[in-house]
Amino acid sequence: MTRKAISQRLRTIDIVNASMRRRNAAEKRFQIYGKLAIAAAMLFLIFMFGNIIYKGHTAFVQAFVALDISFDAQVLGLGDRRDKKSLASADYAALVKAALRQQFPDVTKRKAKRKLYKLVSSGASYQLADMVKNNPDLIGTQARVWVPADDEIDMLLKGYIDRKLPESERRLSDQQISWVETLEAKELIETRFNFNFFTHGDSRDAELAGILAALSGSFLTLLVTLTLAFPIAVATAIYLEEFAPKNKWTDIIEVNINNLAAVPSIVFGLLGLALFINWFQFPRSAPLVGGLVLTLMTLPTIIISSRAALKTVPNAIRQAALGIGASKVQMIRHHVLPLALPGMLTGTIIGMAQALGETAPLLMIGMVAFIVDVPTSIVDPSTVLPVQIFLWADSPERAFVEKTSGAIMVLLAFLIAMNAMAVAVRKKLERRW
Amino acid sequence: MLMNDMTPDNSLARESGVTASAAASTGPMRISREHHETVGDYTVADPRITCRNVDVYYGDKRAIHAVNLDIGRNEVVAMIGPSGCGKSTFLRCLNRMNDTIESCRVTGEIELDGQDIYDKKIDVVPLRSQVGMVFQKPNPFPKSIYENVAWGPRIHGLAQNKADLNEIVETSLQKAGLWSEVKDRLEKPGTGLSGGQQQRLCIARTIAVSPEVILMDEPCSALDPIATAKIEDLIDELRQQYSIAIVTHSMQQAARVSQRTAYFHMGDLIEVGETATIFTNPVHPLTEDYITGRFG
Numbered sequence: 001m002t003r004k005a006i007s008q009r010l011r012t013i014d015i016v017n018a019s020m021r022r023r024n025a026a027e028k029r030f031q032i033y034g035k036l037a038i039a040a041a042m043l044f045l046i047f048m049f050g051n052i053i054y055k056g057h058t059a060f061v062q063a064f065v066a067l068d069i070s071f072d073a074q075v076l077g078l079g080d081r082r083d084k085k086s087l088a089s090a091d092y093a094a095l096v097k098a099a100l101r102q103q104f105p106d107v108t109k110r111k112a113k114r115k116l117y118k119l120v121s122s123g124a125s126y127q128l129a130d131m132v133k134n135n136p137d138l139i140g141t142q143a144r145v146w147v148p149a150d151d152e153i154d155m156l157l158k159g160y161i162d163r164k165l166p167e168s169e170r171r172l173s174d175q176q177i178s179w180v181e182t183l184e185a186k187e188l189i190e191t192r193f194n195f196n197f198f199t200h201g202d203s204r205d206a207e208l209a210g211i212l213a214a215l216s217g218s219f220l221t222l223l224v225t226l227t228l229a230f231p232i233a234v235a236t237a238i239y240l241e242e243f244a245p246k247n248k249w250t251d252i253i254e255v256n257i258n259n260l261a262a263v264p265s266i267v268f269g270l271l272g273l274a275l276f277i278n279w280f281q282f283p284r285s286a287p288l289v290g291g292l293v294l295t296l297m298t299l300p301t302i303i304i305s306s307r308a309a310l311k312t313v314p315n316a317i318r319q320a321a322l323g324i325g326a327s328k329v330q331m332i333r334h335h336v337l338p339l340a341l342p343g344m345l346t347g348t349i350i351g352m353a354q355a356l357g358e359t360a361p362l363l364m365i366g367m368v369a370f371i372v373d374v375p376t377s378i379v380d381p382s383t384v385l386p387v388q389i390f391l392w393a394d395s396p397e398r399a400f401v402e403k404t405s406g407a408i409m410v411l412l413a414f415l416i417a418m419n420a421m422a423v424a425v426r427k428k429l430e431r432r433w
Numbered sequence: 434m435l436m437n438d439m440t441p442d443n444s445l446a447r448e449s450g451v452t453a454s455a456a457a458s459t460g461p462m463r464i465s466r467e468h469h470e471t472v473g474d475y476t477v478a479d480p481r482i483t484c485r486n487v488d489v490y491y492g493d494k495r496a497i498h499a500v501n502l503d504i505g506r507n508e509v510v511a512m513i514g515p516s517g518c519g520k521s522t523f524l525r526c527l528n529r530m531n532d533t534i535e536s537c538r539v540t541g542e543i544e545l546d547g548q549d550i551y552d553k554k555i556d557v558v559p560l561r562s563q564v565g566m567v568f569q570k571p572n573p574f575p576k577s578i579y580e581n582v583a584w585g586p587r588i589h590g591l592a593q594n595k596a597d598l599n600e601i602v603e604t605s606l607q608k609a610g611l612w613s614e615v616k617d618r619l620e621k622p623g624t625g626l627s628g629g630q631q632q633r634l635c636i637a638r639t640i641a642v643s644p645e646v647i648l649m650d651e652p653c654s655a656l657d658p659i660a661t662a663k664i665e666d667l668i669d670e671l672r673q674q675y676s677i678a679i680v681t682h683s684m685q686q687a688a689r690v691s692q693r694t695a696y697f698h699m700g701d702l703i704e705v706g707e708t709a710t711i712f713t714n715p716v717h718p719l720t721e722d723y724i725t726g727r728f729g
Contacts, residue, residue, distance in 0.1 A: 316572035324585040325562030
């Protein structure tokens, strides 16, 4: 070995050693950047969830007032009639008013009385009506009934209204607050779990508004989307990946699928409006149409990920199956599909999560409606969770702020439940050998 | 879609062939681009498969040039030659696995028991059940050992009932020399076996559908010498029942397992004959260069 060669070798190791500190520093720096990025993301996430939960947790409780109701046939205006029609049209509000007057006998002025009646929700009389309709024998008896308080009272009890503010600067008068304090002293008013929120549809009165109609609408819409999008997308992916010849036409199809995935969702809404509602005359605001529109929107996502999943199946498996004399369909059904299915499901769940959070295209097909009745079929008028959140966020009443956050929590819970289910199914299908 | 790696880039193979032989300056320069006529008798008395004038094209490139070759009953035909010479391509013509490559086109005649397998009326499914294939890399299905063997008979409806199927699985594994090693763990995944066991499982899977001919594409190239020896013994036994065509890179292997050997070179079948003759007394200079190690 010549001197030059030896000196060169020494130089290589010297150069490497000299550069090591720089290389290690670069590596450490990169790791720190990564950790910082994750920390920032976590911080935002915690802030977001914290904010939503802080604002929304009170939506799950509600102030209730105890009323000593005497189901008096005279007050109800029934006389001796007990038939269904009369029971339905009886004056249940009068019962509520009577109970309140009885509770506060010193309130005599008209104006004061009207304020007094506003302590409880207008839903109280519907609650009494339901009770009597289910059990007409109640008439003539007395009972203590807990009815929802008005949303302003609810806000007061939850501490959103400052009792120390001057009277002119708050929505409740001193008199109303003193009534509430009297009720508090007698333990006739308290906050309870708000079952209403999960069992009712939307309402103009915040204390009566519930999430069930939107939840049910979202569920039905997603059901339509899933039953249409998954089979169509999987069939498309399998055909394009396993059967279709590679030529100009399949290239055009592929480019178009990729482009569709990037089309703004509102465009799909316009398409749905023109196609399904104006041309096919499907019912407006229905989960059927919503599901169809969201199917169009999620198809490209599921097709692309299903094709990616099919591509990951080793060709050796395909050759092995064909080499035995399997037909292509047998090869796909028995070997390719089982291996690709977990990946396809991942794509499907991403598409479905996207569909669950989608608002814009549904506005175009009328799912932005005010829905009180819980939809039970895919042709009933309904709304969906994100639209409901949008509607509530738009409402001026203070009480709808917490409803908005509460609905967001329900939406997130729905999403997490859906993802958890998909993960469970995928775990079950996944082969680890 | 399938087997892009299988598509030989002909021009590249030629160039590398030129440089390789130019570098080995001891040998005479005999690389030419014209077609070589096959030396030796490519026919057999009792042929199973007869190939006449088989050309294979990948797009515009001709990968195989006018190959004539017979594969007889109960014999092992070895196909040897340098990489990219077209031996695998030719093998894959015999059960039409080349159909899965879109740009691939086969002309000429290939007959199995007198029936043209490239006839329009021929369905590849029954053809491939008659002409089984074992691949270079062991490729068991990601299923149990039992399922690996049972799947073929099941899709072809070869077993009347569960007992039948069990019997087929057992005899196939026995023929492949794997039964004693796996009989207690048939429900275990086939991919959990060692490489050699996996390849024997693949052979068991192939013979489970009782084919007439078995094609083997370098079945031992991924295996160690002990596993290779087992497979070679197995091939020798299988010869009693089947016709076997085997592509191999190992000339020793060709010498050990085959009765006849065919030497391929750049898409041409250069020489074919009795294995003993080819290895001891090759006629064509290209064959001689290859088996003496001067080229390839």
